[in-house]
Amino acid sequence: MTGAFSRGIPDMSFTINRRNLLVGTAATLALGAGAAGKASAQTKEVVIGALYPMSGAAAQMGVDAQKAFETALMFINENSDADLPLAGAGGLPNLGGAKVRIVYADHQGDPQKGRAEAERLITQEKVCAIVGTYQSAVAATVSQSCERYGVPFFSADNSSPSLTRRNLKFFFRAAAHDEMFSAAMFDFLDSLKKKGQKVETVALFHEDTIFGTDSANAQLKLAKERGYNVVADIKYRANSPSLTAEVQQLKAANADVLLPSSYTTDGILLLKTMNELGYKPKALLAQAAGFSEQALYDAVGPLAEGSMTRGSFSLDLAAKRPSVGKVNDAFKKISGKDLNDNTSREFMALLLLADAINRAKSTEGEAIRAALVATDLPGEKTIMPWSKVKFDETGQNPYADPVLLQRIGNKFVTVFPAQAAIAEAVWPMNKS
Structure with a gap:
């Protein structure tokens, strides 16, 4: 990783803050107020929610996802020489160099807990998008909440085909189902x-x-x-x-x-x-x-x-796409592990979402959605064996070659x- 970043690796520690959930009237009022928030070119920080199991039987999946996202933040917020979207920009240039920050929430593998946490992230934390969720059953409820609030949901690692068959406008998945x-x-x-x-x-x-x-x-x-x-x-x-x-x-x-x-x-x-x-x-x-x-x-x-x-991923691809090795080195330094099928998809999901927010020049949900719809990225600009990233009318990328x-x-x-x-x-x- 020598020379890959202008600064050292940041502290990756985080605390999951368990707060009382806003429900009923408060959530309805937040929906009417446009809870996703707004941003101008002078925005200093862009906040994205990440919903994962941080406790329970699948807790390790949440821990690994956090490391994947923190690795992605290094390539988004720092100066990198990797051939990836936003690498070298040191933030989101179309938003005045704004840095991306992740707010984590624990859905505990429970779809209804996921729904409640998604609403908290939107109404209280004011996230402009949500990424998640490992379990497809949780993604089903979380994405419905995001749809109701007009906030993009980026499915990083859910593989159920039915998720893209619900006529949702704000659901996107770059990986295969x-x-x-x-x-x-x-x-x-x-x-x-x-x-x-x-x-x-x-x-x-x-x-x-x-x-x-x-x-x-x-x-x-x-x-x-x-x-x-x-x-x-x-x-x-x-x-x-x-x-x-x-x-x-x-x-x-x-x-x-x-x-x-x-x-x-x-x-x-x-x-x-x-x-x-x-x-x-x-x-x-x-x-x-x-x-x-x-x-x-x-x-x-x-x-x-x-x-x-x-x-979705293989380290063997490093022979053809040098960015694979650079990202794996960064991930391994903070996690002690190589990238795998899940963490590689999680890394790319946050990178693609941040790229869309930058192209949208806004944190408005509809603007981010339009930017995601317009995505057309060559596979060589990813760490995956995909031919490209381009979403169809259902929000699915059909070019995610397994x-x-x-x-x-x-x-x-x-x-x-x-x-x-x-x-x-x-x-x-x-x-x-």
Whole structure:
């Protein structure tokens, strides 16, 4: 990172302030008053809300997201030589060099808590936009509140396809959704079949919130269209204390490919239970979520060797896009970790949102929305394997090209598609 910034890395500590929530009449009055606030070219600070689980089972996701956003602030507010939006500007030049500040809120993985916190951020903290939320179920309620107040919601890391099918004007997502990810997964299976591998059956395993349900629906549809036999479709309760019965069903079905859609704690329990019951599928191809998190691999060790996950990001891309290495170095310095599927998307979400606010020359919700609609950024100006960032009429970026990663030798290796792969996939994952 030598020479990347004009000043040192700022203090990344923060405190989550738990305040009484404004509800009822106060919220209604704030809505009428235009709670998003206004800004002129002389604005000194632009405030954005970040809604994440900072406590509860998914708390680590919130901590990691905070580090990703603080890394993004370094590239937005400091002077950087990276080939990224706003890098080198030292703030938002169209707003008089204003600095971006993040106000964090803890939704605890609860959709209704997320709704209440979103309204607090808008009415009390006067944020001009909100980014979040990790869990798609929380994004569903938060984005509805943002829509009601006319405040842009930028979905950093939610992958449920249904989120962009609600005719919302203020919802934007730069990363792929689960139908796009699932299509890449089945493209990979099709490519194996063309190479002579026997891949005929799949088993779906998914948690019971909107993330797992939407993922399973997308995979079920694609399996039928592509000619794969779904021999098991198992829904389980999120954060279940036991998955023994479910894994016994998976073992009995003995599919060629296991397709789990699980968050971190469930993914850990799944792999440990599979090991206890002696269940070894030919391949495990996950819908990211917990399977993109280092915490899972730390917890299960060699049990995850050979497992695969779809992804939005790969460190391998650093060979083609130098900004990847610069951002990863900055993130690792403050977090002790490499960027992953979630933190890379979170970094880019804040960068793209700040860029839109700068182009809007305003913190008015409608002006920011118009700037987001006008976004047309080449993929080379991101740290992702995307061809570009341009939102369609639903607020989705259809150019967010996924990759597939395999866990080999305690690290992720890109194995698909061919233009991004640096190695052939190990198949089957369990050689014994």
